[in-house]
Amino acid sequence: MAENAVQRQTILSLRESIARIENGCSTAVVPAIRDADRAGFRRGRERAPDRQVMPFGIASLDDVLKGGLPLEGLVEIRNAETRDAGAAAGFVMALAVLYQQRRKQKGHLAPVLWISQALAAREAGNPYAPGLRSYGLDAERLLFVSAGKVKDALWIAETALSVPVFATIVLEIRGNPASLALSESRRLHVKARAGQVPLLLFRQAGEEEASSAFFRFQVKPAPAGERPLPDGSMLCGSVGHPSFHLLVEKNRASAPHDIFLEWNAHDRRFYPLDERRSAALQAIDQPEDPGDPLSASAGRSCRAEPLGRLLAFARAS
Amino acid sequence: MRLVALDTLAERIGLKRGQGAAEARAMCPALDVIVADPSADQAFLEGLADWCDRYTPLVALDGKDGLFLDITGCAHLFGGEKALVSDVLSRLFALGVEARATISSSAGLSWAASRHGHADVIDPEEADRILAPLPVAALRLPAETVAALERVGLREIGDLLKAPRAPLARRFGPQLLLRLDQARGRVDEPLSPRLPVPSFSAERRFAEPLQDEAYILELTRHLAKDVRASLERQGEGGRLFELLLFRVDGRVFRVQAHAAFALNDAGRIAALFRERLQAVHDDLDAGFGFEILRLAVLRSERLDPAQQDFSGVPDESQPLAAFVDKVSARFGPDCLMQACFAESHLPERAGGFFPLRDVAALLDAPGLEGGAFPENRPLRIFAHPEPVEATAEVPEGPPRSFNWRKTRYRVARAEGPERIAAEWWIDGEDHPTRDYFRVEDQEGRRFWLFREGLYEREVSSARWFMHGVFA
Numbered sequence: 001m002a003e004n005a006v007q008r009q010t011i012l013s014l015r016e017s018i019a020r021i022e023n024g025c026s027t028a029v030v031p032a033i034r035d036a037d038r039a040g041f042r043r044g045r046e047r048a049p050d051r052q053v054m055p056f057g058i059a060s061l062d063d064v065l066k067g068g069l070p071l072e073g074l075v076e077i078r079n080a081e082t083r084d085a086g087a088a089a090g091f092v093m094a095l096a097v098l099y100q101q102r103r104k105q106k107g108h109l110a111p112v113l114w115i116s117q118a119l120a121a122r123e124a125g126n127p128y129a130p131g132l133r134s135y136g137l138d139a140e141r142l143l144f145v146s147a148g149k150v151k152d153a154l155w156i157a158e159t160a161l162s163v164p165v166f167a168t169i170v171l172e173i174r175g176n177p178a179s180l181a182l183s184e185s186r187r188l189h190v191k192a193r194a195g196q197v198p199l200l201l202f203r204q205a206g207e208e209e210a211s212s213a214f215f216r217f218q219v220k221p222a223p224a225g226e227r228p229l230p231d232g233s234m235l236c237g238s239v240g241h242p243s244f245h246l247l248v249e250k251n252r253a254s255a256p257h258d259i260f261l262e263w264n265a266h267d268r269r270f271y272p273l274d275e276r277r278s279a280a281l282q283a284i285d286q287p288e289d290p291g292d293p294l295s296a297s298a299g300r301s302c303r304a305e306p307l308g309r310l311l312a313f314a315r316a317s
Numbered sequence: 318m319r320l321v322a323l324d325t326l327a328e329r330i331g332l333k334r335g336q337g338a339a340e341a342r343a344m345c346p347a348l349d350v351i352v353a354d355p356s357a358d359q360a361f362l363e364g365l366a367d368w369c370d371r372y373t374p375l376v377a378l379d380g381k382d383g384l385f386l387d388i389t390g391c392a393h394l395f396g397g398e399k400a401l402v403s404d405v406l407s408r409l410f411a412l413g414v415e416a417r418a419t420i421s422s423s424a425g426l427s428w429a430a431s432r433h434g435h436a437d438v439i440d441p442e443e444a445d446r447i448l449a450p451l452p453v454a455a456l457r458l459p460a461e462t463v464a465a466l467e468r469v470g471l472r473e474i475g476d477l478l479k480a481p482r483a484p485l486a487r488r489f490g491p492q493l494l495l496r497l498d499q500a501r502g503r504v505d506e507p508l509s510p511r512l513p514v515p516s517f518s519a520e521r522r523f524a525e526p527l528q529d530e531a532y533i534l535e536l537t538r539h540l541a542k543d544v545r546a547s548l549e550r551q552g553e554g555g556r557l558f559e560l561l562l563f564r565v566d567g568r569v570f571r572v573q574a575h576a577a578f579a580l581n582d583a584g585r586i587a588a589l590f591r592e593r594l595q596a597v598h599d600d601l602d603a604g605f606g607f608e609i610l611r612l613a614v615l616r617s618e619r620l621d622p623a624q625q626d627f628s629g630v631p632d633e634s635q636p637l638a639a640f641v642d643k644v645s646a647r648f649g650p651d652c653l654m655q656a657c658f659a660e661s662h663l664p665e666r667a668g669g670f671f672p673l674r675d676v677a678a679l680l681d682a683p684g685l686e687g688g689a690f691p692e693n694r695p696l697r698i699f700a701h702p703e704p705v706e707a708t709a710e711v712p713e714g715p716p717r718s719f720n721w722r723k724t725r726y727r728v729a730r731a732e733g734p735e736r737i738a739a740e741w742w743i744d745g746e747d748h749p750t751r752d753y754f755r756v757e758d759q760e761g762r763r764f765w766l767f768r769e770g771l772y773e774r775e776v777s778s779a780r781w782f783m784h785g786v787f788a
Contacts, residue, residue, distance in 0.1 A: 083724070083762060089696050090788020108633070111679055125697030125786055129656035129668035134694050135788065139656040141679060144670050145644065146652070156644055163640040165633045221761035223729065239732050239757050242788035263788065 022252070054102055058272050064248055064257045065215060069095065071102075072196040074189040076213040076250075078203035080220070085124035085204050087221040090135070090242050092170055092202045094263045094270065097136045099168040099198055101268055104138075110167035111141040113160050115153050118146045120174040120204045136265040150177045154184060161188070161195040172202040176209050185211040208249055216250035222260055225273070241265070243273060321353050325415065355381070365414070366511060367569035370561065371609055372405065374515065377508040383432075385424055385508050392420075398438045412567045424508060425500035429455035429474075444501050449475030456496040462489055474500075515559070515613035517551075519543035526565045526606025530594060533562070533610065537590050540612035541583035554579025554620030560590055562601070563609035570601055575650050577638040577676040579620040585639065586612075592646035638676050645673075655679060662737050664698065664753075664784065693732075693755060695765045695785030702782035705766065712772050712779075715754045719766065721783050726758040734768075749775050755787065763787035 055068035062068050069075060075095075079088035096112045103110040114127065121127075133139040143166075147153035150173060157171045171188075173180055185201070189212040192199040201213065208216065222243040226234040234240075247258040260273040318338035327348075332341050342348050358381060366376045366384055372395070375387035388401065395401040398420045409416045419431040421439035430436050430447055433455040439447055448455075451474050453466045466489065471477055477485065477497060486494050498504040519540045527533060537560060548554060556579055562570040574589040594601065644653055654670035661667045673679070707719035715731030732755040739748035749770035757763045765785040770776030 083722070086695070086697060086762060086764075086786030086788060089786075093696060093788070109680070110633075111637070122700075125695075125699045127670070128664075128695055128698035128785060129658060129670065130664070131694035131696045131698070131785070131787075132656070133658075133668075135696060139668075142656050143673065143679070144654045144656075145648075146654070147648070152648065155647075159643055160640060163636045165637045165640070221763070223757060223759075223761040224763065237730055239730055239755055239763060242763065243761065244788075245761075 054098060056270055058259070058261070058270060060272070061246075061248075061257075061259055061261075064251055066252065069098075069198070070214050071099075071198055073193045074185060074199050074201055074211070074213040076185075076201045076203060076211055076216040078206045078208065078216065078218055080205065080218065082123050082205045084219065084221055085120075087242075087244055088202065088204065088219040089124070089127075090263065091217070091219045091244050091246065091261075092172075092200055093132060093135055093137055095200060096168050096170060097268055100138055100141070103167040108167075109138065109141060110165065111143055112137070112168055112170070113143045113145070113166045114170040114172065115145045115147060115156050115160070116170075116172040117150055117153050117174050118148050120172045121146055123174060124204055134265065135263075136268045150179045154180065154188070157188060157199065158191055161191040161197055161199065164195060164197065166197055168198045168200060170200045170202055172204060173206070174204045176203070176206050182210050182212065185213065189213065211250075213250065214252070215248060218247040218249050220245040220247070222273075225262060318350075320350075358382075363511075364568065365409075367571075368412075368563070368567050369405075370569065370611075371563055372401065374512070374518075375508065375510045376512075377510050379428070383428070385427075387508055387510070388420070402437045423499060423502040424506050425457065425496060426502065428457060429500055441502060445478060448500055449473065449478060453477065456493070456500060458493060458496055462493060465489060466493075513615070515615050516617060517544050517547050517553075517555070518611055518613035519547075520561075520609060520611035522609050523607075526608050527610070528603045528606040530603075533607070534587055534591055534594065536610050537612060538583050538587035540610065541586035544586070544612055544614060545581045545583050548581045548614065548617065548620075551617075552619060552621070553617040554581045555586070555614035555617045556580070557614070557616035558586060558589065559613045559615050560593075561609070561611040561613065562607045563611075564603070565605045565608050568604075572597060572601070573615070574646050575642070577641040577645075578634070579618040580642075581620060585642070588639075589642055589646050592643050596647045596649075634677055634680055637680065641673065641676050661740065663740060664694065664737070666740075667694075695763075695787045698765075698785035699783065702767070702784045705781045705783050707766065707768075707781035709768075713752070715756060716766060716781065719781065719783075721764075726762070726764075728756045729759045731756040737767075753784070 051067075052071040053066070053068035054071055055062045056065070077088060077092050077095075079085055096114075100110060100112055116127075127142075127144060129139045129142075132142065145153075145156055147156055153171060153173065157169060160166060160169050169192075188199055188201070201211075208218075222245040224243045225240040226236065227238040227240045229235050241262045241264050243260060243262045245258065246261055247256060249256055251257070261270045262273055263270055320332060320334055320336050320338060320341055323332055323334060327345075330345055332344065332348075338350055342350075362378060362381070362384070366378060369376045369384060369386055373386050373388050373391045375389075377385040377387075379385050388398075392398045392401050395404055402418050402420055405418055406416060417431045419427045419434070419436055419439060421427045421430060421436075421444070422441040423444070426439060426444055426448065429451050430439060433451045434447060436447055453471060453474060453476075454463050455474065458466075466472075466477075471480065474497070477493075482494060495504060499506045521536055521540060527536070544555070554576075556576050558574045558576070560572045560574070562572070564570065572590065572593055574586075574593045576585075576589060580586060580589075641653055645651075651672040653673040655673045656668060657671045658668045659666055703721065705719045705721045707716035709716045713734070715733055716728055718725060718727045720726075734752035734754055736750060736752050738750045739745075741748070751767040751769055752771075753765060753767045755763065756766055763786065764783060765787065766781055767784055768779045768781050770779045772779060
């Protein structure tokens with residue numbers, strides 16, 4: 001009898017962890033079984049199975065992300081080339097603003113921690129406080145740490161994840177260092193979920209690599225719109241709100257997806273670019289010469305689909 | 318080359334300070350001459366002073382070759398004054414240091430007796446009797462005063478004691494009588510200790526030297542408990558802690574740890590040192606072990622005991638402070654940075670990141686209200702603007718294309734110029750003006766470029782720089 005119960009408990013916990021890995025797709029099954037199994041052992045800490053998310057407010061993107069960005073766990077954002085780091089930093093900071101806003105609505109004015117590998121800041125520039133403020137971030141609540149080594153940066157990130165203070169933690173790493181491979185990303189992901197903090201891994205000029213992140217985005221620059229004039233028309237030749245070309249490279253549900261977004265610092269939210277402009281930008285984005293060595297590696301639409309489903313990448317680090 | 322210092326053996330042969338090295342070698346061919354290194358001597362003396370911290374916190378340096386120890390209230394801990402002196406001398410002898418020491422009621426008398434006499438502990442009543450046979454040089458007088466005194470036949474301090482005071486003062490100045498009174502204990506002489514005395518400290522001495530870091534941390538926690546008791550009594554919490562580790566061979570290590578908030582919790586004090594010892598791991602060579610561990614509070618602040626409320630809203634300042642402490646203990650106090658803003662037109666002065674000073678302010682600062690600030694500034698800025706080669710259609714206009722980091726960018730749109738003049742009250746009047754342009758290349762990257770210098774007024778050919786990148 002006792003043996004039987006232990007076996008059942010083992011199977012249940014395995015099922016549960018599989019469901020957690022698949023993240024929400026079949027979580028409904030497990031609680032149902034568990035609830036039915038009154039005689040089984042219950043674990044001390046159990047959380048509500050529904051994942052808390054922060055929606056973007058853009059239907060097509062939220063569908064792909066199954067509701068929005070997770071409020072705990074790892075999300076990876078990368079850019080292909082160093083010169084695109086401005087756009088990627090813009091997207092990451094916009095997410096930080098959104099997370100900060102969310103915490104503020106709950107009554108907390110939470111700080112944001114930005115951990116940066118020293119090399120990354122040297123290559124792509126230091127964060128600039130007035131710029132961050134004009135971008136919508138509560139810059140006085142931004143803590144910035146520059147770590148000499150990747151290991152130090154990871155240590156700081158782990159320490160910060162155990163403190164339930166930060167609205168979000170940005171970990172900026174350059175390239176694909178060997179000290180941040182799949183197992184380390186798994187560790188960060190687990191810690192971030194345990195600490196209930198969203199961790200944004202900002203991989204500057206990095207390849208796509210197998211990781212435990214919920215989502216991986218690639219951010220490419222996109223031409224901005226024009227500044228609106230009071231009478232509704234646009235100021236010709238001006239550079240308006242920052243725009244991004246966002247590729248959802250990894251998600252749990254559907255195929256890779258891309259979308260053009262515009263960040264409005266005043267409203268503190270993303271808006272999708274309208275259809276016509278997106279289509280025009282998509283056309284620009286197709287490289288004229290496919291052999292261009294500087295083109296990003298994730299333009300998948302023009303590449304032959306590999307046979308079968310790619311489950312894990314060869315290690316880039 | 319001249320001799321500046323001699324050991325006992327050399328003195329016995331009859332060598333003198335100031336003698337030429339060649340002459341000394343002629344007297345004694347087997348002489349071992351070492352080149353003098355005053356800075357190393359000073360460092361050694363300071364190391365000894367650190368070592369003497371085990372007897373009293375009040376240690377003062379005396380010139381190049383002496384130390385004053387104020388042992389008021391300390392002697393009984395070592396079994397009396399006599400035992401203390403013999404303990405100091407035997408331990409120093411074991412370290413290979415030849416030293417002389419005297420305990421007396423005044424610094425001047427100790428100085429005179431240790432350098433020119435033989436007594437080890439002097440009773441206050443016997444001061445005059447001990448002083449009388451000593452030479453006048455034992456009064457710490459300038460060389461010319463000593464020479465002048467000897468010229469008139471006043472060779473011993475006893476002669477001065479017998480002489481009338483007024484003529485002495487008239488002839489040799491007030492310094493002589495001051496030194497004489499200090500030596501006799503009539504005038505108080507304050508010593509200035511080289512380090513401030515910590516207001517709270519606790520220490521442990523071990524019969525067996527200690528090597529393992531885990532034990533050191535455990536003992537630090539015990540010491541922190543002892544310190545906590547006295548901190549609580551005063552209603553204070555420590556901001557700056559110091560752990561002194563006395564190694565058996567006489568080396569003393571000082572490890573300091575900052576706390577973001579006033580702290581009196583033993584566990585958190587020990588946690589600070591856990592990170593700190595990790596960081597200094599390579600420099601902290603345990604060697605044959607440590608014999609004394611001391612925890613001192615160098616800076617403390619008022620700490621009001623806080624009652625936890627039942628509102629359910631967690632207090633965020635404590636965990637944040639713990640995080641700040643942990644990170645700054647490992648990577649130094651300047652590693653965490655906070656945004657600061659200044660009233661300046663120049664972008665590099667308008668704002669930047671500076672080491673975090675006040676954790677509470679980080680949480681309490683008023684948030685941004687309403688919309689974002691309208692100014693158009695880049696998200697990232699280069700610490701040093703990077704020179705680019707740019708071509709513009711018109712001299713004062715925006716660039717058409719530019720080369721940055723060996724890549725050519727064609728400008729699709731540009732906004733500007735935003736003209737920012739140098740701050741003449743800081744930079745001087747001939748500092749060139751900058752024209753900033755916000756440009757977007759054909760693929761949508763947005764950059765902040767500036768042209769340095771105005772044509773015809775300031776420069777003949779302007780230089781372009783890349784200063785930052787926009788989102």
